[in-house]
Amino acid sequence: MNVSDYPFTQEAAEQVRKAGYSLESLLGKTSFKAVRGRAQERVAGAISGTIAECASRNDAEKLFELLSYPLARLMVSCLNDPILLRRYALAEAKLASRRMQNIGERLMVIADDLGLHPQGPGPYKIHFSEYVRAAHGMHSPKWKLTNRDLSQGYLTVTEEELKRIMEEAIGERVLKGLPIPVDERICEPLQEYLEPLKEQLDAMRTRDRVDLGKAEMGAFPPCIKKMLSDVAKGVNLAHSARFALVSFLLQINMTVDEVVSLFNTSPDFDQEKTRYQVDHISGASGTRYRPPACATMATYGNCPGEDEMCKRVRHPLSYYERRLRTFRPLPSQKGPGAGT
Numbered sequence: 001m002n003v004s005d006y007p008f009t010q011e012a013a014e015q016v017r018k019a020g021y022s023l024e025s026l027l028g029k030t031s032f033k034a035v036r037g038r039a040q041e042r043v044a045g046a047i048s049g050t051i052a053e054c055a056s057r058n059d060a061e062k063l064f065e066l067l068s069y070p071l072a073r074l075m076v077s078c079l080n081d082p083i084l085l086r087r088y089a090l091a092e093a094k095l096a097s098r099r100m101q102n103i104g105e106r107l108m109v110i111a112d113d114l115g116l117h118p119q120g121p122g123p124y125k126i127h128f129s130e131y132v133r134a135a136h137g138m139h140s141p142k143w144k145l146t147n148r149d150l151s152q153g154y155l156t157v158t159e160e161e162l163k164r165i166m167e168e169a170i171g172e173r174v175l176k177g178l179p180i181p182v183d184e185r186i187c188e189p190l191q192e193y194l195e196p197l198k199e200q201l202d203a204m205r206t207r208d209r210v211d212l213g214k215a216e217m218g219a220f221p222p223c224i225k226k227m228l229s230d231v232a233k234g235v236n237l238a239h240s241a242r243f244a245l246v247s248f249l250l251q252i253n254m255t256v257d258e259v260v261s262l263f264n265t266s267p268d269f270d271q272e273k274t275r276y277q278v279d280h281i282s283g284a285s286g287t288r289y290r291p292p293a294c295a296t297m298a299t300y301g302n303c304p305g306e307d308e309m310c311k312r313v314r315h316p317l318s319y320y321e322r323r324l325r326t327f328r329p330l331p332s333q334k335g336p337g338a339g340t
């Protein structure tokens with residue numbers, strides 16, 4: 001296995017240790033400029049959505065590829081932006097996933113490194129505890145344990161599914177320990193690489209800024225605010241939360257386009273799929289869905305806790321309508337004394 005293709009593995013970490021280069025030399029020596037350049041490319045790729053593959057590699061280039069991973073981790077730590085950290089972990093996982101497509105039997109070596117022990121050849125049997133640990137962030141119904149055949153503690157996955165589960169586990173592995181505690185001694189020498197990344201990050205934030213149209217965000221109930229904040233951080237919402245958020249926003253007259261663009265904060269954003277789901281909830285197929293009531297929200301763990309207004313309502317929409325009155329008096333409320 002070419003470990004430089006899988007720099008998040010324990011074997012790769014061991015090789016970096018054995019190579020014995022000091023942090024100071026990686027940060028400052030001219031001979032490692034290409035390593036710093038590739039580390040910057042990794043982070044830039046994470047911001048734009050895809051880390052580019054490296055061209056054909058000799059031994060020196062393989063070593064540079066390997067060393068660029070810990071340096072990229074330092075760079076994202078210096079930038080210390082929660083959305084970037086998630087995007088970075090996801091982009092590294094996607095890069096590894098592309099590299100795993102034709103890896104053959106060596107797939108098992110990486111699975112083992114990730115703490116997964118599927119029994120093959122495919123379709124594979126995987127212990128439910130390993131499955132749950134790796135797939136807990138995958139919210140589509142297909143991955144729910146209740147929708148899988150479970151026999152004597154094992155469930156069956158295809159090779160494609162195993163690779164998808166491994167991709168998830170790789171994302172977790174990359175995210176673990178980030179941000180690394182860094183200080184000026186580390187970030188200062190990297191400034192020439194960090195500055196362009198900061199600009200790229202600012203441009204991304206501007207592009208992804210949520211436009212809530214005419215909606216009054218200050219009047220949103222705590223549940224919807226929390227979901228919006230999670231979406232902005234790139235957190236994958238559970239299906240029930242995604243449904244509640246989308247149906248709520250559509251109900252307060254946001255357009256399908258506005259709602260779809262809201263989810264454009266993740267590198268794995270699938271515009272077509274999201275549009276299909278939002279269209280469906282908006283009533284394109286005949287039924288316009290209403291957001292769930294507070295009791296249902298609580299049942300699914302989507303009610304983050306009540307504030308004073310929550311105690312007086314049974315539905316997030318009622319919360320919004322009541323709060324809205326304090327922001328924009330209804331026409332019937334205008335008149336002598338209104339707004340005073």
Ligand code: SF4
Pocket residue numbers: 221222223224293294295297298302303304305306307310311313314315316319
């Ligand atoms: S009580 Fe209702 S409106 Fe308030 S946070 Fe919970 S679900 Fe939202």
